[in-house]
Amino acid sequence: MSVSPLTYSYAAPEGRYAAYFKPGFVHRDLYVSETIFREELKTLFASTWVYVAHESEIPLPGDFVTRVIGRRPVIVVRDEAGGINVLLNRCTHRGATICREERGNATLFTCPYHAWSFTRRGACAAVPVRTGYGESVNLAAFNLGKAAAVDSYRGFIFATLTPRQPLIEHLAGAATMLDQWLDRNAGIKLQVRNGAMAFKLRTNWKCVYDNAADGYHVPFSHASMIRVIERRYGKGIDINYDGGVADASPLFVKNLGNGHTILDQRPEMHASSAWKRQHVLPGREILWSQLNDQLGEDSALALLNGSTGAGMNINIFPNLLIIGNQIQVIEPQSVNESVIRWYSTSLENVPPEINAIRMRMQEDFPSFGEVDDAANFEACQLGLEEIPEMEWVNVSRHMDTNQSQLDRDGYWREPISTDLHARAYWSAWRALMESAGAEDPGR
Amino acid sequence: MSVPGAVAGYFDLDHYRAMQAVVRGWLELVRIEPSRTPSAEDHEAVCRLLFVEARLLDQRRLDEWLGLFTADAAYWLPSDVSGADPTVTVSWEFNDRRRMEERVDRLRTGMAHSQIPPTRTVHTYSNIESIQVAPDVIHVLCNFQIQTASNAGVSVRAGWNGFILRRENGRWMIVLKRINLFDADRPQGNNSFTL
Numbered sequence: 345m346s347v348s349p350l351t352y353s354y355a356a357p358e359g360r361y362a363a364y365f366k367p368g369f370v371h372r373d374l375y376v377s378e379t380i381f382r383e384e385l386k387t388l389f390a391s392t393w394v395y396v397a398h399e400s401e402i403p404l405p406g407d408f409v410t411r412v413i414g415r416r417p418v419i420v421v422r423d424e425a426g427g428i429n430v431l432l433n434r435c436t437h438r439g440a441t442i443c444r445e446e447r448g449n450a451t452l453f454t455c456p457y458h459a460w461s462f463t464r465r466g467a468c469a470a471v472p473v474r475t476g477y478g479e480s481v482n483l484a485a486f487n488l489g490k491a492a493a494v495d496s497y498r499g500f501i502f503a504t505l506t507p508r509q510p511l512i513e514h515l516a517g518a519a520t521m522l523d524q525w526l527d528r529n530a531g532i533k534l535q536v537r538n539g540a541m542a543f544k545l546r547t548n549w550k551c552v553y554d555n556a557a558d559g560y561h562v563p564f565s566h567a568s569m570i571r572v573i574e575r576r577y578g579k580g581i582d583i584n585y586d587g588g589v590a591d592a593s594p595l596f597v598k599n600l601g602n603g604h605t606i607l608d609q610r611p612e613m614h615a616s617s618a619w620k621r622q623h624v625l626p627g628r629e630i631l632w633s634q635l636n637d638q639l640g641e642d643s644a645l646a647l648l649n650g651s652t653g654a655g656m657n658i659n660i661f662p663n664l665l666i667i668g669n670q671i672q673v674i675e676p677q678s679v680n681e682s683v684i685r686w687y688s689t690s691l692e693n694v695p696p697e698i699n700a701i702r703m704r705m706q707e708d709f710p711s712f713g714e715v716d717d718a719a720n721f722e723a724c725q726l727g728l729e730e731i732p733e734m735e736w737v738n739v740s741r742h743m744d745t746n747q748s749q750l751d752r753d754g755y756w757r758e759p760i761s762t763d764l765h766a767r768a769y770w771s772a773w774r775a776l777m778e779s780a781g782a783e784d785p786g787r
Numbered sequence: 788m789s790v791p792g793a794v795a796g797y798f799d800l801d802h803y804r805a806m807q808a809v810v811r812g813w814l815e816l817v818r819i820e821p822s823r824t825p826s827a828e829d830h831e832a833v834c835r836l837l838f839v840e841a842r843l844l845d846q847r848r849l850d851e852w853l854g855l856f857t858a859d860a861a862y863w864l865p866s867d868v869s870g871a872d873p874t875v876t877v878s879w880e881f882n883d884r885r886r887m888e889e890r891v892d893r894l895r896t897g898m899a900h901s902q903i904p905p906t907r908t909v910h911t912y913s914n915i916e917s918i919q920v921a922p923d924v925i926h927v928l929c930n931f932q933i934q935t936a937s938n939a940g941v942s943v944r945a946g947w948n949g950f951i952l953r954r955e956n957g958r959w960m961i962v963l964k965r966i967n968l969f970d971a972d973r974p975q976g977n978n979s980f981t982l
Contacts, residue, residue: 539878540866542972627798627883629791633788703874
């Protein structure tokens with residue numbers, strides 16, 4: 345399949361959201377309007393596939409986690425046949441959330457208010473003194489709401505309230521990127537039950553999403569991290585890339601279709617040994633030595649290279665961002681508050697030293713880099729909110745520089761510092777909002 | 788082959804197991820038996836160390852603060868509240884001495900945007916309990932409240948600290964500071980200052 349160079353469809357004159365877009369620019373209201381935020385929750389998050397959980401979080405029948413689709417509370421639960429159900433966590437009686445735990449194992453979900461209970465597939469199993477609803481009451485009328493479709497791609501579980509296209513079609517070019525991210529160590533499976541960091545940011549969720557394949561900010565937003573690493577360990581370590589944001593850099597951003605993108609750092613991160621390039625971490629030398637003793641130097645290095653930060657920022661619109669070895673999920677809270685959860689990952693059936701290394705590695709960027717990004721996302725929100733006279737946000741970088749190309753895989757690619765990512769997801773945003781019938785916000 | 792700089796017993800699996808055993812002991816602690824109660828003199832000495840530690844943080848004198856820690860120290864801010872195994876569970880931060888120093892360096896680059904302007908803090912330690920573990924090793928548990936002020940406004944962090952302290956050349960030093968935010972598993976704001 346081929347994704348043509350972006351047509352910047354959001355610049356088309358027709359459509360209810362036309363007034364919020366012009367070539368290379370998006371309007372501040374998209375970040376600060378309560379009306380648009382409510383429309384996003386109601387319409388955008390209900391009309392596309394949303395990542396909800398990883399299969400390794402709920403391996404056994406009855407295992408569940410509670411998550412959100414936009415802001416809608418849902419229960420992701422495995423049934424006795426191994427199927428995965430995404431139940432709307434709202435009692436069909438008075439509307440109370442039924443399950444109030446983050447995770448667990450359940451045979452039935454029983455509402456604490458009047459004890460209506462529901463199976464793992466959402467069927468109403470019992471209501472106390474059912475005859476109060478008449479002798480002929482049919483409990484099926486009380487079944488829980490469910491996602492219209494649930495599917496998983498290699499362990500990543502997605503749900504949608506509106507089935508428009510199969511998951512694999514929705515993922516488009518992102519599926520192959522997920523394959524490459526997962527297959528760095530052939531035959532070794534990923535686990536996602538290693539805790540998470542949840543950051544609370546005073547910013548619109550799209551200020552987070554804007555950054556996800558922004559290769560332009562790295563030397564500036566992360567100057568403190570890069571400087572400390574360079575002073576101590578020299579140039580060319582971790583994200584201190586030779587090319588920086590110069591367009592000669594071999595790093596690039598690619599439009600994978602349907603709003604999904606990748607910022608590919610592998611041409612430098614994995615040019616030789618990603619492990620040797622990685623910022624040092626607690627226990628690096630002793631654990632590496634012990635792995636050398638156990639496995640031999642070549643095998644140890646291969647395993648370390650394959651479990652080091654992937655150098656792939658894979659962004660699956662609207663809420664899933666793969667970064668390093670982490671799975672980052674965006675949870676909008678309000679028009680100017682967002683939670684981003686960084687789920688940590690480990691590998692099955694590897695020496696425990698590898699996972700100890702992975703844990704410390706996954707603490708590195710969040711505390712040395714993400715905190716500065718967060719400060720910048722919050723600063724964007726402040727500027728956008730408080731200065732209505734300045735209306736437009738610039739996403740025009742590399743739009744007209746003729747440095748883009750159709751890659752061999754059929755996907756459009758642009759130099760590292762491009763805003764292609766923003767243009768790509770805004771196109772998907774607008775297409776979803778307009779085709780799904782979001783209300784006219786009135787600009 | 789041994790990698791240059793490898794230190795056995797520091798951030799290897801043995802070290803993690805030992806720290807986990809200590810943490811489990813803290814989580815399961817009911818009362819401190821008289822046989823494990825330090826002398827009044829030692830208790831007072833370790834309290835003085837904690838108060839200096841808190842004050843240096845509030846003064847943001849981070850070089851002097853680092854000077855309170857041993858060469859094999861750790862600064863640990865878990866992201867869970869259940870004492871999960873750190874070899875398979877991510878923390879907010881689990882820093883060895885090297886990473887503690889790098890972190891302080893970062894804050895001093897003038898480009899650590901998350902700390903411009905720096906978060907002001909008032910650390911208050913209370914409910915201090917000390918446990919004699921060896922003649923020159925004392926563990927201290929205390930509750931903390933950190934009042935903070937930043938551009939985001941005024942807010943508080945709360946929880947309990949677990950310290951492993953060791954007497955080196957007659958001076959009490961910090962081997963481990965484990966900062967147990969009571970809401971570590973819930974969404975956190977800007978914690979890029981030093982807790």
